[in-house]
Amino acid sequence: MSRRPLVAVVGAGAAGTLTALHLVRESGRRSTPVEIVLLDPADRWARGVAFGTPDEQHLLNVPAAGMSALPEDPSHFLHWLQGQQPDAHAFTFASRRTWGRYLDEQLTGALRDVLVETTVEHARTTVTAVRRDGARARLSLAGPPGGAQAGAAETLLADAVVVAAGLPATGDAWAPEALRDSPFFVADPWAPGALDPVRRDRTGPADVLLVGTGLTAVDVLLSLAGTRDGRHLQAISRSGALPACHADRLKPAVIPDISDWGATLTELRNRVRRHLDDARSASGDWRPGIDGLRFRVAELWQRLPEEDRHTFLTQDVAAWNRLRHRLPRGSHDRLDALVGSGEVTLIAATVQAVTPLPCGGLEVTTSDGTAREVGWVVNCTGPRSDVGELGNPLLDDLLRPRLDGALAVTSTAGMGLRTRDGRLVDGRGRSDAPLWALGALRRGELWESTAVPEIRQQALALAVSVLEDVAPLPRRLADGTWVPGHHPVARPRDPLGLPLSTTAEAAATFNAGLERLMRLQSGAEDLFAEAARLDPDFALAHAALALLGHEAGAATDVTAALAAARRAAKQNADDRERSLVSVVGLRVREPRRAGADALRRHVAAYPRDVLAVSAAVPTIAFSGVIDVQQDVWALVENLAPAYGDHWWFISLLAFVRQDQARYDEAALLAESALSCEPASGHAVHALTHVHYETGQHETGRAWLDHWIDASGRSASHRAHFAWHAALHDLALGDLAAVEARFARQLADVTGVRGLVDTASLLWRWRVATTEWEPERGAPPAAGSVLAAVDHDLLGSPSTPFIALHAAVAHAANQDPAALDALGARCRRSRDAATRSVVSPVCQGLADVLREEWDPAIEHLAAALPDLATVGGSAAQREIVEETLLLALHRSGRVPQARELLEDRVTRRHSPLDRRRLELLENEKAALPA
Numbered sequence: 062m063s064r065r066p067l068v069a070v071v072g073a074g075a076a077g078t079l080t081a082l083h084l085v086r087e088s089g090r091r092s093t094p095v096e097i098v099l100l101d102p103a104d105r106w107a108r109g110v111a112f113g114t115p116d117e118q119h120l121l122n123v124p125a126a127g128m129s130a131l132p133e134d135p136s137h138f139l140h141w142l143q144g145q146q147p148d149a150h151a152f153t154f155a156s157r158r159t160w161g162r163y164l165d166e167q168l169t170g171a172l173r174d175v176l177v178e179t180t181v182e183h184a185r186t187t188v189t190a191v192r193r194d195g196a197r198a199r200l201s202l203a204g205p206p207g208g209a210q211a212g213a214a215e216t217l218l219a220d221a222v223v224v225a226a227g228l229p230a231t232g233d234a235w236a237p238e239a240l241r242d243s244p245f246f247v248a249d250p251w252a253p254g255a256l257d258p259v260r261r262d263r264t265g266p267a268d269v270l271l272v273g274t275g276l277t278a279v280d281v282l283l284s285l286a287g288t289r290d291g292r293h294l295q296a297i298s299r300s301g302a303l304p305a306c307h308a309d310r311l312k313p314a315v316i317p318d319i320s321d322w323g324a325t326l327t328e329l330r331n332r333v334r335r336h337l338d339d340a341r342s343a344s345g346d347w348r349p350g351i352d353g354l355r356f357r358v359a360e361l362w363q364r365l366p367e368e369d370r371h372t373f374l375t376q377d378v379a380a381w382n383r384l385r386h387r388l389p390r391g392s393h394d395r396l397d398a399l400v401g402s403g404e405v406t407l408i409a410a411t412v413q414a415v416t417p418l419p420c421g422g423l424e425v426t427t428s429d430g431t432a433r434e435v436g437w438v439v440n441c442t443g444p445r446s447d448v449g450e451l452g453n454p455l456l457d458d459l460l461r462p463r464l465d466g467a468l469a470v471t472s473t474a475g476m477g478l479r480t481r482d483g484r485l486v487d488g489r490g491r492s493d494a495p496l497w498a499l500g501a502l503r504r505g506e507l508w509e510s511t512a513v514p515e516i517r518q519q520a521l522a523l524a525v526s527v528l529e530d531v532a533p534l535p536r537r538l539a540d541g542t543w544v545p546g547h548h549p550v551a552r553p554r555d556p557l558g559l560p561l562s563t564t565a566e567a568a569a570t571f572n573a574g575l576e577r578l579m580r581l582q583s584g585a586e587d588l589f590a591e592a593a594r595l596d597p598d599f600a601l602a603h604a605a606l607a608l609l610g611h612e613a614g615a616a617t618d619v620t621a622a623l624a625a626a627r628r629a630a631k632q633n634a635d636d637r638e639r640s641l642v643s644v645v646g647l648r649v650r651e652p653r654r655a656g657a658d659a660l661r662r663h664v665a666a667y668p669r670d671v672l673a674v675s676a677a678v679p680t681i682a683f684s685g686v687i688d689v690q691q692d693v694w695a696l697v698e699n700l701a702p703a704y705g706d707h708w709w710f711i712s713l714l715a716f717v718r719q720d721q722a723r724y725d726e727a728a729l730l731a732e733s734a735l736s737c738e739p740a741s742g743h744a745v746h747a748l749t750h751v752h753y754e755t756g757q758h759e760t761g762r763a764w765l766d767h768w769i770d771a772s773g774r775s776a777s778h779r780a781h782f783a784w785h786a787a788l789h790d791l792a793l794g795d796l797a798a799v800e801a802r803f804a805r806q807l808a809d810v811t812g813v814r815g816l817v818d819t820a821s822l823l824w825r826w827r828v829a830t831t832e833w834e835p836e837r838g839a840p841p842a843a844g845s846v847l848a849a850v851d852h853d854l855l856g857s858p859s860t861p862f863i864a865l866h867a868a869v870a871h872a873a874n875q876d877p878a879a880l881d882a883l884g885a886r887c888r889r890s891r892d893a894a895t896r897s898v899v900s901p902v903c904q905g906l907a908d909v910l911r912e913e914w915d916p917a918i919e920h921l922a923a924a925l926p927d928l929a930t931v932g933g934s935a936a937q938r939e940i941v942e943e944t945l946l947l948a949l950h951r952s953g954r955v956p957q958a959r960e961l962l963e964d965r966v967t968r969r970h971s972p973l974d975r976r977r978l979e980l981l982e983n984e985k986a987a988l989p990a
Contacts, residue, residue: 074109301409472505581742756970
């Protein structure tokens with residue numbers, strides 16, 4: 062484009078500023094300069110109603126660990142806060158004013174650091190109308206009230222418009238007319254100076270009545286308490302209850318499986334109660350259950366029919382808000398003391414009538430039959446629900462009927478605007494106008510859409526969507542290169558904020574390698590080696606090399622790297638670094654169980670240690686030290702408080718969900734992670750498994766082929782994704798595609814990937830062709846593949862996962878003698894899984910090569926129950942079942958083979974398995990009666 066695209070953001074509060082922040086960051090990441098204009102009459106961005114309060118008593122109701130402005134770095138705010146308050150911790154509840162300043166600094170800093178000509182301007186103006194102007198939008202503007210430009214009308218032509226209006230104005234429809242007309246009624250306590258007359262008043266009755274006992278009432282109570290001796294504050298609502306309190310410390314969220322929760326309000330009420338009971342039984346507290354529901358609220362809300370949503374809003378919303386939007390412990394204790402002293406009184410009733418008093422003030426009659434004389438009534442009932450009744454000129458204009466339909470329509474109960482992934486849906490059901498919305502304006506379709514954790518994710522996704530629309534780039538250019546941040550501490554830190562005992566130069570190189578490892582991109586070991594060269598006393602760099610060499614087969618000298626790590630740890634390391642070096646040493650030198658136990662303890666103490674978590678969780682990069690699948694699941698679930706919505710954690714959680722056969726959730730999580738970090742190999746891997754395990758072979762193959770040729774070109778495990786695509790080929794019975802893929806993507810793979818991917822494919826291919834498609838001929842010989850694999854990987858594998866694939870490789874090479882030797886070595890191993898699982902697999906494969914079917918069946922069947930303990934995925938371990946199926950068929954055990962196949966077809970559609978079943982049916986029919 063010959064000019065920079067212009068993005069207009071209507072609203073400069075938290076939602077608008079977060080949007081501007083992510084537009085700036087994304088524009089820099091894409092090298093796409095844009096003009097951003099924040100349109101808001103407020104005098105400064107990043108404040109708004111919630112964060113513009115000057116009262117330090119008004120605290121966030123989300124702990125610091127959850128208040129990062131950056132979805133990819135959940136501890137960002139905490140680190141910033143600790144730079145100013147060294148005693149701050151993950152469960153600190155900072156003041157809202159402080160967070161507003163933080164957000165202000167992030168936008169200012171992002172503008173300073175961005176490497177393209179992106180600008181942000183704050184125009185103090187009100188948007189009164191919007192019109193489509195071709196592919197763009199024309200905004201009508203009015204100058205700020207009372208300013209030099211007051212009443213002056215202007216227009217602004219924008220390539221995209223983001224409506225970030227924030228929470229609607231306070232509603233007062235509940236108030237009797239006499240109250241609404243009274244000068245002693247504060248209709249909106251958030252209006253500038255609204256509470257000043259209440260504080261100064263020395264005439265009339267001293268008491269103040271607050272209507273509402275939610276978060277707004279909490280702020281007003283804290284602001285008014287102690288401002289005048291003898292004044293009593295009364296707060297009234299139907300429940301007469303303040304919001305619940307946060308726990309004293311962070312606890313892992315209990316995230317429910319909602320796949321069978323139903324889609325009616327009655328069903329969901331019952332399941333939520335049961336879920337909270339289960340959470341209380343498991344953790345001793347109901348709060349982790351509510352926190353876990355947060356991840357599922359949007360999906361549950363979208364399941365409900367409109368009638369049930371309206372019922373929820375009239376019958377359940379107060380109870381939900383009380384549990385979901387909780388108070389910090391400090392605010393709760395302060396209010397508890399005020400109630401105990403009698404300065405604050407809570408009343409369970411409603412306002413029925415109001416009569417003005419002759420000397421000022423009001424007599425308020427409530428539903429409990431009491432008449433109370435008060436000096437002031439403050440409306441704390443919260444925002445109005447219907448955006449069409451706010452009197453906001455822009456929203457009114459968007460909803461105004463036009464000849465070709467309104468530019469926007471409301472969602473449930475008028476609580477917001479309908480969108481399609483944030484883009485406004487118009488009166489004709491289209492979403493092609495350059496108009497977006499986020500935050501409170503999406504409450505109707507998401508329900509929970511007003512807290513920072515939700516808005517920051519929406520802001521990032523919206524920034525990507527807007528820039529894709531106004532300045533699209535080829536996907537392959539949208540890289541995710543990490544740029545080290547500036548931390549207000551002396552020691553350098555890793556991408557997750559953990560301190561590093563090394564030089565800044567070595568840390569930057571190490572972090573680049575760690576980011577590559579997190580994304581599953583190639584070159585991590587080279588960067589770790591360079592970091593160790595830059596600082597020979599950098600223990601973590603040496604430990605990372607040893608771990609990659611031992612667990613992932615990287616071309617490193619494991620013994621030398623471990624020795625260097627231990628030497629460096631004695632000289633220059635903190636407790637976390639020394640602990641990790643010890644864990645790596647145990648993994649390399651001691652029985653696997655010792656390494657697993659040590660790793661569990663390390664991850665519990667340092668959950669944000671990426672290297673440790675990578676070693677514990679069996680994904681592509683490592684075989685997994687934890688040998689019980691459920692333990693792996695629990696480990697990942699328990700990491701939630703430490704990572705929040707970090708894309709890497711979400712990617713790992715997606716992999717766990719597919720392992721648990723919760724495929725819909727896994728797909729959503731993977732896509733969410735990819736929206737934050739498009740190069741996340743773990744998220745791609747999780748989605749790849751979802752496609753395979755749900756039988757989406759055509760879709761999965763097409764998606765993978767595109768990814769391998771585009772975004773996957775830098776993947777360190779590109780061969781593994783090619784192997785996954787080949788599984789789709791096999792499942793479809795497309796052996797010509799398998800042959801072509803092998804020649805193009807797998808034949809020249811070396812090292813551990815040649816063992817785990819290429820050699821295993823050759824054996825699976827051989828099983829499929831020689832047994833079920835003999836007319837197709839045998840696959841290529843495996844000799845050349847094994848020649849490119851390190852001898853130690855084949856003869857003395859270091860983990861049961863590698864040992865299993867060494868056995869499969871020997872089978873592909875038609876070498877029973879090598880299998881006998883490997884089996885004997887496995888039987889002598891100190892590792893339980895190697896002895897009890899891999900050893901019988903070696904025997905079974907050797908029996909198959911010798912066509913000794915009965916012992917082959919016995920050995921392979923014996924290994925199946927505990928096969929998961931070797932690590933890897935179900936798709937990788939399936940090769941044993943494939944071989945057992947071959948043995949059953951060749952031994953003439955047609956019913957058993959048929960039962961095994963029917964079970965597989967029930968779990969996962971596969972044209973090849975269907976064809977196999979047909980062949981078995983024909984063979985069964987041919988058997989004598």
